[in-house]
Amino acid sequence: MFKINENYLKLPGSYLFSTIAKKVNEFQAANPDKSVIRLGIGDVTQPLAPAIIDALHGAVDEMGKAETFHGYAPDLGYEFLRTAIAKNDYADRGCDIAADEIFVSDGAKCDSGNIQEIFSVDNKIAVCDPVYPVYVDTNVMAGRTGTYDPKTEMWSDVIYMPCTAENNFAPELPKETPDMIYLCFPNNPTGATITKDQLQVWVDYANKVGAVIIYDAAYEAYISEPDVPHTIFECEGARTCAIELKSFSKNAGFTGTRLGYTVIPKDLKCGDVMLHSLWARRHGTKYNGAPYIQQRAGEAVYSPEGKEQLAKQVAYYMNNAKVIKEGLQEAGYTVSGGVNAPYIWLKTPGSMTSWEFFDYLLANANVVGTPGSGFGPSGEGYFRLTAFGTYENTVAALERIRKM
Numbered sequence: 001m002f003k004i005n006e007n008y009l010k011l012p013g014s015y016l017f018s019t020i021a022k023k024v025n026e027f028q029a030a031n032p033d034k035s036v037i038r039l040g041i042g043d044v045t046q047p048l049a050p051a052i053i054d055a056l057h058g059a060v061d062e063m064g065k066a067e068t069f070h071g072y073a074p075d076l077g078y079e080f081l082r083t084a085i086a087k088n089d090y091a092d093r094g095c096d097i098a099a100d101e102i103f104v105s106d107g108a109k110c111d112s113g114n115i116q117e118i119f120s121v122d123n124k125i126a127v128c129d130p131v132y133p134v135y136v137d138t139n140v141m142a143g144r145t146g147t148y149d150p151k152t153e154m155w156s157d158v159i160y161m162p163c164t165a166e167n168n169f170a171p172e173l174p175k176e177t178p179d180m181i182y183l184c185f186p187n188n189p190t191g192a193t194i195t196k197d198q199l200q201v202w203v204d205y206a207n208k209v210g211a212v213i214i215y216d217a218a219y220e221a222y223i224s225e226p227d228v229p230h231t232i233f234e235c236e237g238a239r240t241c242a243i244e245l246k247s248f249s250k251n252a253g254f255t256g257t258r259l260g261y262t263v264i265p266k267d268l269k270c271g272d273v274m275l276h277s278l279w280a281r282r283h284g285t286k287y288n289g290a291p292y293i294q295q296r297a298g299e300a301v302y303s304p305e306g307k308e309q310l311a312k313q314v315a316y317y318m319n320n321a322k323v324i325k326e327g328l329q330e331a332g333y334t335v336s337g338g339v340n341a342p343y344i345w346l347k348t349p350g351s352m353t354s355w356e357f358f359d360y361l362l363a364n365a366n367v368v369g370t371p372g373s374g375f376g377p378s379g380e381g382y383f384r385l386t387a388f389g390t391y392e393n394t395v396a397a398l399e400r401i402r403k404m
């Protein structure tokens with residue numbers, strides 16, 4: 001008789017967004033006349049920019065002719081895209097990352113979930129609390145997190161780094177030494193970020209204790225303040241301790257198109273083993289490369305027209321963020337985020353729990369957000385709204401919230 005990977009059975013409850021979808025569907029079924037505005041899930045709404053559509057069309061036509069047809073892509077990505085990434089995201093920022101240290105993939109969710117495979121199951125992970133659930137759940141599946149305590153909503157073998165109003169939503173160095181540290185800045189869900197000097201402290205710490213930092217920079221394009229780092233490789237010493245995850249989903253609207261990449265510097269080693277070699281082996285064995293068509297679209301993200309169009313798209317969402325943040329502040333809420341990230345993190349009023357506020361907001365404003373507690377115990381008492389809606393819906397949602 002076969003056996004299953006019992007680690008899967010340890011995963012508590014259902015996935016956050018399926019619970020939300022269920023509640024919204026029930027509400028909609030009971031109130032068919034109400035129009036619900038969704039400012040919950042982190043999906044974009046603006047269409048792909050013209051420069052990207054042109055690149056997609058061009059690549060599709062190439063696939064239809066024998067002379068320009070492309071079969072399996074190189075495992076690690078096409079040279080044209082890796083070169084564009086190395087130049088625009090690293091060299092132009094003064095960071096030393098070579099094209100062959102970039103691994104192109106179909107998105108950062110997969111990479112952030114798969115990357116733990118190249119590490120020992122005995123490693124101890126540290127995560128921010130609240131956290132993007134993928135980091136924890138994929139380590140649960142791998143059997144790295146110990147046992148779950150439903151009361152505290154914590155795993156026995158995970159180091160939690162609370163990010164609350166008290167520390168300005170920036171984690172402090174953990175007391176217990178981790179082996180793997182997951183950081184995401186600008187942050188999902190809090191919308192907070194840290195300065196380059198603050199990130200340098202983490203890089204120095206990781207190098208000192210021999211930990212690896214898995215740095216998720218999915219929201220880099222939303223940075224508006226000058227002292228916020230665009231990549232961890234702006235920090236000195238990051239080449240020996242950091243892996244960086246990037247996505248085309250939030251800067252270019254590729255949530256349905258799928259493209260991302262992971263950077264593993266060749267100086268990042270365990271003894272004399274390069275993590276770069278392990279990830280290359282993993283990619284080569286389990287992955288056949290992101291599609292040519294998408295990689296051509298990714299290249300267009302870095303063209304002059306692409307850059308200009310995408311800056312406008314980001315500005316559109318950040319204007320929504322401003323509408324949400326200022327609207328909530330006028331309505332008396334305590335809010336943070338929304339300056340370097342498309343997320344607004346608000347304190348629930350009075351002593352309402354995150355889920356109580358979810359129900360209250362859905363019933364009274366017909367607006368959907370995300371309960372902070374769904375991202376970890378320190379998210380209790382907070383609530384996330386996203387700027388990824390349309391401007392019209394965002395304005396309408398805030399009008400309703402102000403009237404509640």
Ligand SMILES: *Cc1c(COP(=O)(O)O)cnc(C)c1O
Pocket residue numbers: 042106107108109110112132184188216218246247248249250254255259260
């Ligand atoms: C949206 C998001 C990603 C990107 O995921 P894709 O798979 O590239 O769409 C990665 N990390 C975080 C924290 C995110 O919110």
